[in-house]
Amino acid sequence: MSFTVLRRSLVSSSLRSTRLIAPAPLLLRRSVASSVSNRPASQAFDHAATNIKEETGNLAADVAKTIAGSNMTTQLASSLKEDTFVGLTKANLAAVPKPAMIVGLAGGIPYIGASGMTVYLAHQAGLVATGASTMDPGLALTYFDQALTFQVAYGAVMLSFLGAMHWGMEFAGLGGKQGLKRLALGASPILLAIPTLSFEPMTALTVQWLGFTALWYADARATSFGWTPKWYGQYRFYLSILVGTCILGSLFGTSYYGPVAGHGFLTHELNEIRQERRDLIKEQELPANENVKAVRQKAGEPGFVVLSRKQTEEKQ
Incomplete structure (x- = not known):
């Protein structure tokens, strides 16, 4: 009797072990998710091109x-x-009201002109600094500085105006009354724009570019919150692209075409003074002396006249 019980217990334990071990091959087979597993995502170049395009x-x-x-x-x-x-x-873009689009683009025309004039005058100032232009250096520098000043001032006005738009939306109750949050958003741009009027022009343009970019992001978030019309985020993006391109064009154009180290206005003026001295020396006769010999230096050599003793040369 005990032998029969022992045999049944051994068979039962063997069956339990078999049940635990048997599913293992099934799990291994199921690790293959599909018939194309462990293969490249693209079977051919055409397939890869289609995937990239999609x-x-x-x-x-x-x-x-x-x-x-x-x-x-x-x-x-x-x-x-x-x-x-x-x-x-x-x-x-079709959802943007045409008057808003037309007026917005028209407001950017003076800024485009200011940016183009800045690059042109930077090029002229660079030519004057290297002596390739006959324009007066002081006049070229004045025109260039005025173009930069106008662009900075106009940019500050635009940045302030875009912030004021949120005050108008708050007063109109667009998207509900938001209170201090929307009023603070509308006041932030002018707090950034006004100080740039006292900065050096290149620094001011850089700060304004950061301001326009940050304000677009804030406007996009405000649009997603329902504080503005549905089309306002798209509208602001393309206006920001227009202004940002003009600012970057002015910065890169001024750095590329403008006066650089070694070819500034001071170097140009010193070269002109040296040339005038050489011209004056050529018009005058060198004084004759029995013991001293005077020899004019050629252009590009240091000094204007070299003096030497005749007796020393004769002995040598």
Whole structure:
């Protein structure tokens, strides 16, 4: 009897062990998720190109949604033929009222002109500094400085105006009364813009570029919160791109074309003074002396006249 019980217990334990061990091969087989596992994501170059194109399109569409403040209406989203960057951008731009777009772009025209004039006058100042232009150095520097000053002043006005837009929306109750939060957002740009009027022009342009970029981000967030019209984030993005491009163009153009170390206005003026002295010396005859010999130096050599003793030369 005891033998029979012992045999049954051994068989039972053996079956339990078999149940624990048997599923192991099944688990190994299930680790293969599909028939194409452990293969490259793209089977051929054409397939890879298609994947890259699709991923790029999806990324561009996400960028367009971010630009729009991720605040597209259901009606606008349903009217899209393609969920692409171009389709989303066109749909958002179509939602912007034409008067707002026209006036906004017209307000940027003087800034574009100021940026172009700054680069042109920087080029002229660089030519004067190297002696390639006959313009008076003082006049070239004055014109260049006035162009930079105008661009900085106009940029400060635009930055302040964009902040004041939020005060108008608060007074109109657009998106509900937000109180101190929206009023503080509207006052921040002018607190940044006014001090730049006392900065050196290149520093002022850099600070204003940072201000325009930060304000666009704040406007995009305000659009997503419902504080502004649905199209405001998209509208502000392209105006910020316009202004930011002008600022970067002025900074790079001035650095590239403007006077640089070793070819500044002081170096140019010193070279002109030296040349005038040489011209005056050429017009005068050197004094004759029995013991001293005077020899004019050639252009580019240090000094103007070399004096030497005749007796020393004769002995040598």
